[in-house]
Every structure is written in C-alpha cells, then in structure tokens.
Amino acid sequence: MNKEALYYEKLEDKKVRCSLCPHYCIIKDGKIGICMGKENKGGILYSKNYALTTSVAVDPIEKKPLYHFYPGTDILSISPNSCNLSCKFCQNWQISQMEAPTQYLSPERAVELAKKYNSIGISYTYTEPLTWYEYILDTAGMAKREGLKNVLVTNGFINEEPLLKILPLIDAMNIDVKSMDGSFYRKICSAQLAPVLKTVELSQKSCHVEITNLIITTLNDSDELFHKLTDWLASVNPNIPLHFSRYFPNYKLSLPPTPLDTLKRARDIAANKINYVYVGNVREIEWNNTYCHNCKKLIISREGYSVAEKNYHEGKCNFCGTALPIIG
Ligand code: SF4
Numbered sequence: 217m218n219k220e221a222l223y224y225e226k227l228e229d230k231k232v233r234c235s236l237c238p239h240y241c242i243i244k245d246g247k248i249g250i251c252m253g254k255e256n257k258g259g260i261l262y263s264k265n266y267a268l269t270t271s272v273a274v275d276p277i278e279k280k281p282l283y284h285f286y287p288g289t290d291i292l293s294i295s296p297n298s299c300n301l302s303c304k305f306c307q308n309w310q311i312s313q314m315e316a317p318t319q320y321l322s323p324e325r326a327v328e329l330a331k332k333y334n335s336i337g338i339s340y341t342y343t344e345p346l347t348w349y350e351y352i353l354d355t356a357g358m359a360k361r362e363g364l365k366n367v368l369v370t371n372g373f374i375n376e377e378p379l380l381k382i383l384p385l386i387d388a389m390n391i392d393v394k395s396m397d398g399s400f401y402r403k404i405c406s407a408q409l410a411p412v413l414k415t416v417e418l419s420q421k422s423c424h425v426e427i428t429n430l431i432i433t434t435l436n437d438s439d440e441l442f443h444k445l446t447d448w449l450a451s452v453n454p455n456i457p458l459h460f461s462r463y464f465p466n467y468k469l470s471l472p473p474t475p476l477d478t479l480k481r482a483r484d485i486a487a488n489k490i491n492y493v494y495v496g497n498v499r500e501i502e503w504n505n506t507y508c509h510n511c512k513k514l515i516i517s518r519e520g521y522s523v524a525e526k527n528y529h530e531g532k533c534n535f536c537g538t539a540l541p542i543i544g
Pocket residue numbers: 234235236237238239240241248249250251252253254300347
C-alpha cells in the first residue's frame with residue numbers, strides 16, 4: 217500500500233528530494249531511495265511499504281534491549297522491509313538489505329494485536345523503523361490513544377524536523393551508537409555519526425532512551441573509542457543505560473566474534489562514568505543484572521530475556537530508597 221511521504225520536495229523533471237533522513241536522496245521518477253522504503257511515482261514520493269510488515273512477533277521488552285522500561289513485560293514487534301544504513305555486519309540483512317516477503321497490517325490491526333496479546337504496546341524494530349515514518353505516525357497515534365506504549369529500536373539516522381514531530385508519540389527508544397568514529401559510519405555503514413548523536417541528545421529530553429553499541433573485533437573496539445562514548449554519554453545523561461553487545465559474523469563481515477575480554481574492558485571503562493552498563497549477546501548473567509547506582513545492591517536479576525527478581529518499588533530501590541531511572 218502506498219501513502220504519500222511527508223518529507224520531500226519536488227524538483228525538475230519529476231525528480232524529488234527526500235528529506236526524512238540525512239541521505240537526502242534525489243529520486244528519479246520510477247525509482248526508489250537508498251532505504252527501499254520510498255518510491256517516486258510520477259513526481260510524487262510515496263511511502264512504498266506503508267502498513268507492510270516483514271514480521272509480527274511478541275518479544276520480551278528486554279530483547280530490544282530495553283532494561284529500564286517496564287522490565288519483564290512483552291511487546292508486539294513489527295518491522296518494515298527497509299533501512300537507510302547498509303552496515304556490513306547487519307544481523308537482520310535478509311529483511312533490511314533486500315526485498316523480503318511482507319504482510320499487510322493496518323494501524324488498527326496492529327493496535328488490536330497488541331491488546332490481544334497483552335503487550336504493553338508496539339515496538340517498531342528489527343530493521344530501521346524510521347524509514348516507515350508515515351505508518352508509525354498513524355499507528356503510534358492510534359496506539360497512544362488506546363493507552364499503549366510506542367517503542368522505537370532505531371539507528372537514529374533521521375533529520376531533526378521529522379524526529380521532533382514523531383517524538384511526542386514515542387515512549388521509549390533504543391538507539392544504536394555504532395561507533396564514536398565518523399569514518400566507521402562512513403566506511404562500514406554508509407552513514408554519518410553526527411546526526412545519530414543529535415538524535416540521542418534530542419530524544420532523551422522527550423522519552424526514555426537506552427543506547428546499544430555493538431563491539432566488532434578490530435573495527436570499533438579501542439579504549440579510545442570506549443572512553444569517547446562514555447564521556448559523551450555521561451555529558452548527555454549518566455543515567456541512560458548503555459548496552460554493549462557482542463558481535464558475531466554476519467552478512468558481509470567474517471571477523472571473529474568479539475572476545476569476552478574486550479567486552480569486559482568496555483564495560484569497565486564505561487562503568488566509571490555511566491550508572492547502568494550492560495553486556496548483551498553473552499551468557500555472563502551478572503553483566504545483565506541491574507544494580508542500584510547508589511547502594512550497588514541487586515535490584516533486577518535476569519535470566520536470558522526473563523526477569524527473575526525485582527527489588528524495587530514505585531521507582532525506588534528497596535534497600536536504600538534511592539530513586540531509580542526505571543519506568544514501570
Ligand atoms: S528516508 Fe530513504 S529515501 Fe529518504 S533520504 Fe533517507 S534513505 Fe533516502
């Protein structure tokens with residue numbers, strides 16, 4: 217189903233310039249943008265994959281990962297067949313980097329399903345949801361009116377104007393900061409770093425935000441980069457949870473999986489300035505537990521994506537009474 221895109225301008229010869237993300241694709245009549253989600257038909261830009269989802273699943277919120285947003289709950293998870301980055305290590309490349317089967321899911325039906333499956337809301341995830349902008353705007357508005365939460369799992373590569381328009385509908389985001397090195401973004405992801413950092417800085421003023429940094433052997437695993445990420449995030453807000461994630465070979469990258477020592481090194485550096493640091497894609501359970509930043513006692517223990525124990529009440533630590541940066 218097509219719906220006219222919200223952010224673009226018309227150019228000569230039925231060309232258009234999309235302004236949803238910093239790629240600013242100039243798209244000829246009959247062609248699509250870099251993300252595959254926008255198509256020029258006769259000089260009008262359409263959201264090509266409006267209401268078409270590659271996936272419909274109910275996931276634990278921890279899988280996003282969001283560890284400080286309604287821990288232990290489930291969320292309906294849907295995704296477009298589009299992405300504006302082309303990361304060589306993409307873990308979901310079959311649905312983000314090439315055409316994949318989709319099914320129609322109207323905004324009304326998405327809301328119905330979220331309620332039917334006792335989900336706290338809808339997560340727009342797996343590929344790059346912001347390339348599904350028009351659909352999310354409609355669906356998230358409807359979901360919010362029904363008392364559901366809206367969650368974006370995003371690469372954060374979006375322009376400021378559309379971001380600010382959608383933020384009032386969004387309750388939580390996990391934003392990838394793939395590296396603090398601009399050349400990594402250019403060479404490995406065909407994107408830029410600065411707009412992503414801007415997205416984090418703006419979004420955390422409006423909704424709950426957590427950050428993921430996938431650590432890839434030799435490409436973004438230096439102490440210098442871990443210090444840069446830590447210092448920047450601490451300057452934005454040291455209570456934003458930071459998830460380091462273990463890389464495994466996928467898509468166009470065959471480098472070996474990240475050594476556990478590297479993940480521990482990153483965690484140790486970040487923990488000096490960030491209050492909540494986690495390590496995902498590993499079996500080390502204590503790296504996924506939550507400890508009160510004041511008294512250091514265990515407040516959430518996790519087993520895989522499940523919450524085994526909670527030691528907080530109404531946002532306060534049961535042991536020392538400190539207010540915690542946890543919602544729900
Ligand atoms: S959203 Fe898609 S079409 Fe628009 S500028 Fe970005 S990559 Fe290009």
